[in-house]
Amino acid sequence: MHAKTDSEVTSLAASSPTRSPRRPVYYVQSPSRDSHDGEKTTTSFHSTPVLSPMGSPPHSHSSLGRHSRESSSTRFSGSLKPNNSSTKKAEKGAGRKPWNKECAVIEEEGLLDEDEADKALPRKCYLLAFVVGFFVLFSVFGLILWGASRPMKPDVVMKSIKFEQFVIQAGSDSTGVATDMVSMNSTVKLTFRNTATFFGVHVTATPLEVSYSQLTIASGAMKKFYQSRKSQRTVTIVVEGNKIPLYGSGAALSTPTGTTNLPVPLELNFIVRSKAYVLGKLVKPRFYKTIGCSMVLDPKKLNAPTVLKNCTYV
Template sequence: MAGEARMHAKSDSEVTSVDQSWPARSPRRPLYYVQSPSNHDAEKMSYGSSPLGSPHHFYHSSPIHHSRESSTSRFSVSLKNPRNLSTWKKLHQSQHSDDEDEDDVGADQGSGRNIRLYLCFFLLFVLLFTVFSLILWGASKSYDPKVLVKNIVFESLNIQAGNDDTGVATDMLSLNSTVRILYRNPATFFGVHVTSTPLELHYHQLSLASGLVKEFYVKRKKERKMAVVVSGHQVPLYGGVSALGNAREQRQNVALPLNLTFVMRSRANILGSLVRSKFYRRIRCYVTLHGNSLGKPSTLTHSCLYN
């Protein structure tokens, strides 16, 4: 027993001496580094180790290399797996705003292209319509209406003494006649509306009788016959008509040269009010009133000028 006690005491002393001789360990200094979360070890972002505890693994890096690798790894981690809600919202909003900008640019380009297309179609339509209208208008000019003054009938002639509106004594003339006119529309694709100035019988500059033509319409390739009454009542002569000097005594010997004048207007609505053609025919006929031919038609077919 005493021997065993001496052995234990000896071993304790040896351990104590060994422990005292062994240098005291310095406190462990933790090392941290960041790895990319591309593998299973991504979740283990940091851990500590000691060179004494890990004899087979040593990590040597300069501070500059360590900082660059850490910043790059953190940026890649934040992009691949954003754990912060505000960061995710910012990324989502930026992507959404980029998509909206692209959509707006595409919509603006599409609307601009549609506007240019509509404008081109409109201009093309206007051009074609203008060309078509000009063709119709030019074609209509070849269908000039035909006006023919066929004859005139002097039905009555009366000359008597009288007074004008101011009370001046002079010879007064009353004349009644009928003019027959043939109007023909040779056009094949439009009708015409026809008006006329008053038909007037003149002795030089003195108007002796007049008559009105009512407005009428003639269809395509149709004709119309008219009988217009041209008359004058109590027209003062003031001695200006020398050929009627002895008309009251010898009426049958009267030969009074007269001019029949009027203007015939024709209007063709080819395409409504958009395309119109107008025709004017100025007519002047030379006729002689014979006192012995009252009631008989006087042919004017070859006695008129048409301009």
């Protein structure tokens, strides 16, 4: 190794232009304002000649090119920004107006539908509440009427029975068996009174049956009738029997003449049924009266009324 002389250093400095302390000046042509594409801008930038008194070093050229590219792109973007923003605003305005109108119409229709639904729902609720309330009130009213009508039971009083005929004679039944047979004809009177203050009643009864020794020897039917409120009537029922077989029960009563001189114990039984239409067919109170009377037939008092005293009412 040997030290370099001053002449060698001077020659080296003159031969190497990159090590000059002064920085070379470059002139770059700006891209055209009519360009609308970044790629065209870059192409025009690369196609622009670099005016330099001497060749630039690689690193200086690359840094300068990058700087120039950034500045040109900045200027390009800056020149295009207003156009882009205005275009976007126009597109947004043009695109949003129909959409906004459609949304407004849909929203208004939705609000109208909701208002109609809100209005329709209360009407249905009111109608349902009215129907339910009506039935509840009607049911309560019907129960009140039914409860008020229950104590107003009709009153039945047995008055008398009159025997017109009572004959026992020998005979035979439908199968040809010989036995004593009885025939009887009588009339029963009773009084029916409707105690109700606000309704009338329809009255029927089961057949009236007169029995001797638990054997029915006569029967009769009461006609149906209507009894208005707070009123009464006397009812007459014909009870009769014709040639009813006794099968040995009337042996003690049989006589050659057919008439007996002995008293004959008899029983009278039937049921009186009453029905009222207080509130149409919805409130129909029913009343039942079971009547049983014990009596004695005196052959000497035929065609004379016999007062019915021993009677039970259930």
